[in-house]
Amino acid sequence: MGENLGSTSNGVDAAVLNFYAFIDTETSTDFFRVGYNTAGGDAFTTGTTLQSISGSTGGAAQSFSFDISACNTATCAIGFQLATNASVTDLGVAVLLFNIESLVLNNTTYELLNGTSMATPYAAGIVASILSYHPDYTAADAVTALKFGGETVTALASTTVTGRAVNLEGSLNYLAAPTGVAATVVY
Numbered sequence: 001m002g003e004n005l006g007s008t009s010n011g012v013d014a015a016v017l018n019f020y021a022f023i024d025t026e027t028s029t030d031f032f033r034v035g036y037n038t039a040g041g042d043a044f045t046t047g048t049t050l051q052s053i054s055g056s057t058g059g060a061a062q063s064f065s066f067d068i069s070a071c072n073t074a075t076c077a078i079g080f081q082l083a084t085n086a087s088v089t090d091l092g093v094a095v096l097l098f099n100i101e102s103l104v105l106n107n108t109t110y111e112l113l114n115g116t117s118m119a120t121p122y123a124a125g126i127v128a129s130i131l132s133y134h135p136d137y138t139a140a141d142a143v144t145a146l147k148f149g150g151e152t153v154t155a156l157a158s159t160t161v162t163g164r165a166v167n168l169e170g171s172l173n174y175l176a177a178p179t180g181v182a183a184t185v186v187y
Contacts, residue, residue: 017068145172
């Protein structure tokens, strides 16, 4: 079986093939192969074999990951092959959760990301810092400090509940400092 990457891989600097496989084949005579062909077509006749596996994964699905960055063409084909002499009947091969991850590298500039999906990690990090600063604070205390310890921003007055932008230092200072903490200075 094969999978053509098509035009989705154009402009990709790096690509990784990931999948799980359950393999139950006869050792030394049956082979499960993974390969690709940058020109398209059969991945094994004129392509590149990434791995040839013989034997068994021990009754469990095993994860596989291969760098296929060389397969960055509009015609590249990915292939899986089971070659067997059919002398022993085993379960065979099952390929699960097949995917290709691609990455376009940008080494010259930084990309500015914004929106609620980017605000989430900042807010979660501030809440984690608040709770580590004082583990006795409740979740409600942490949310209150997050909301009201931020910086007032006029442009956010109609956008957020408080009209504030999150701020770690302001949130840590919003709640009372921990009590019952003692320090000993040793000279």
